[in-house]
Amino acid sequence: QVQLQESGPGLVKPSQTLSLTCTVSGDSISSDFYYWAWIRQPPGKGLEWIGYIFYSGNTYYNPSLKSRVTISVDMSKNHFSLNLTSVTAADTAVYYCARGPTAWVDYWGQGALVTVSS
């Protein structure tokens, strides 16, 4: 059974960098079939794709966030990470990590609420 678990600070100050890590169990992050994604959901709103990474390091990002986002992978720890710079209150959301084969998600993490506030 594949499981994903987000971890990181729940409170980030405006203009700072949001950093989250997703630890994967039940699958190897070096799989050449799946991507590893970050998706977020602002309070009361729908899902927004942030981006994803393949084990090779190839990344794809949401064009609206591309200038502020970096997703990286650490195969030795079987986890991947999200960095989002220059955050504002609009970045307050539940952040999910996920796995999928290209066009959809098959496994989701439980989600981590990140609040941007001074």
Add this chain to the structure above:
Amino acid sequence: QSALTQEASVSGTVGQKVTLSCTGNSNNIGSYAVGWYQQISHGSPKTVMFGNSLPSGIPDRFSGSKSGTTASLTISGLQPEDEADYYCSTWDYSLNAQVFGGGTKLTVL
């Protein structure tokens, strides 16, 4: 504004068949399979369909289909526990990004 369009709300009675739709264009749904996700009471989403395949553990009253640039999720024999928000997603090659629909709130009367 979402790249994929879903009904804001749909309702049905227990035992009824309901169909949720997800409309895109030739750059996304017209070219790729679609995933469907169920989110109950703002919990973590659960995948209930990808392409025409049912994930393990999902009841077979859920089914998926696609015609042109519109994908559909059908629930036959609606149950109270099906009440949730449902989202669709796929890849968009013009945006080079995965795109989601705005979500449909399904109410079981």
